[in-house]
């Protein structure tokens with residue numbers, strides 16, 4: 001089977017999953033108390049009459065199934081519904097907010113991977129020596145500290161006390177430099193990196209800690225394999241053993257973890273966007289829940305679910321690509 | 333025996349320093365391997381065979397260390413200690429450094445084949461990639477030359493479509509085929525000695541036979557010496573010329589293969605032979621060796637085999653027999669570590685036999701001498 005066929009197959013398999021997610025979200029949100037009309041007009045005393053008129057206009061008086069079906073019909077055309085609060089389509093809302101979130105999440109992952117893999121590998125090769133102990137402490141700190149706290153501490157130290165980096169807001173590299181009053185493209189990029197640094201670390205720390213421990217234990221396990229001992233017996237240097245012979249097989253579980261953790265990181269970005277005042281999907285989601293703007297909540301949930309599922313599929317494909325033992329026909 | 337062996341091991345002792353205490357995995361063993369000779373190292377699992385063989389390459393993992401002995405290969409010293417000025421043992425000057433061991437001995441002089449062909453190849457690289465890497469490293473030739481050499485060797489070990497199979501991953505080979513690949517790998521590095529650590533144990537009997545035939549053919553052709561580590565006396569009979577029998581870290585008998593089989597001089601070897609099927613003997617049923625091998629953490633005093641030996645006497649509990657030549661033929665050196673032989677001169681005949689009762693005590697509290705309840709008829 002070609003890798004393309006395999007990819008298409010796997011993507012088609014995700015459709016039932018996404019339908020399930022949409023149904024569950026729809027159900028839960030309908031079970032929440034409060035509604036968008038009373039949230040929106042909380043300060044105005046609306047009469048029965050006008051409430052009913054508003055409900056009718058937004059289709060809120062229809063039955064659950066009718067609303068779900070028309071929502072799904074919209075989805076098929078790429079329409080995630082209409083936000084009553086923002087008075088615009090959810091699709092365009094999500095699209096404008098997706099950039100910052102993606103930038104934040106991807107950079108957090110890049111940070112986690114780039115730091116965790118070498119650190120984990122070094123810890124494994126110097127087992128029970130000081131680099132290993134150090135990595136254990138960092139990992140313990142990383143997984144046990146909530147990301148918002150890391151974020152706040154980073155702001156306090158690097159923005160408030162030292163004044164090196166901005167405390168919040170993101171500079172978007174896709175905007176024109178003039179928008180921020182910068183003179184050159186280069187300055188824009190420098191500012192982007194500076195504004196991204198703290199939220200990226202705050203969001204990536206936990207991922208980094210987790211990946212580092214997994215990398216370490218995978219490396220330790222791989223280093224004990226017979227083929228490693230055989231390489232030693234044939235005079236291969238420890239450096240080559242670490243870099244070539246042990247490294248590749250040890251990365252296989254890392255790929256899975258990264259794929260599955262995309263959802264955790266997206267969840268984490270909801271909090272980090274709040275802390276660093278970043279106008280991403282996460283912030284939009286929180287305010288939509290507060291405002292009972294259910295169309296927006298459902299739409300975002302579905303988009304996040306889709307991203308997660310796509311992440312899993314990409315993981316599978318990458319795995320099949322790297323591990324020769326996995327055949328694309330499903331079985332081994 | 334010629335005076336200039338390819339490899340000689342003198343008083344090699346390897347200990348593991350674990351949390352539960354010091355384990356002597358290999359206890360002062362000595363043996364030699366001549367040019368173009370296949371030497372067997374036999375014993376049950378846990379006898380210390382693998383540790384002994386890997387220490388020849390100075391590849392002992394974790395808490396293990398060679399603490400004593402001398403290993404010589406040709407005119408080079410792979411391991412030797414001397415007493416330092418502070419009275420502590422230190423490396424002797426002529427001992428090779430780690431770097432020299434890696435670049436000058438491992439692979440190009442002494443190669444290995446492991447037991448499990450499934451585990452010995454890296455699953456994420458092609459067979460060719462690994463062959464090429466090891467050959468290139470040990471023969472100092474270009475990548476291209478290493479490739480054609482690898483393909484030639486694959487053909488040599490009986491792999492058809494060698495050029496095509498070269499590009500395949502290990503999981504696309506059967507167990508027997510993988511072991512052929514590993515033999516090709518070892519031979520292609522042109523070593524003078526190959527350590528084969530139970531290389532056929534994981535294979536079924538027909539494949540095992542094929543591999544043994546192949547090794548014999550190639551050994552004759554290339555003149556490589558082998559140290560063949562196994563628990564299988566049948567394999568020993570098939571291919572070895574000289575045999576060392578190990579029990580609990582000690583070599584207990586050492587002789588040419590025919591003498592081991594037809595003029596056995598140690599009761600452990602006897603027991604091993606009784607536990608295997610032999611074409612030259614018909615027996616009602618095979619006898620398993622009685623009891624279990626004691627733990628190496630707390631080995632019995634005296635003869636290490638006395639807890640299971642059918643002929644053990646009280647003296648066996650008190651005296652640790654070293655390996656001595658007990659041959660009655662001046663042309664043959666046949667060493668045994670059994671007190672029954674006159675050369676030990678410990679009055680074995682006059683010592684009272686151990687009963688099952690005293691043996692059991694010795695089993696549970698190894699090392700404590702029990703003198704009561706003896707004299708029961710056996």
Ligand code: SF4
Nearest residue numbers: 635638641648670671
């Ligand atoms: S020394 Fe004693 S116990 Fe050891 S093998 Fe000989 S007879 Fe048996």
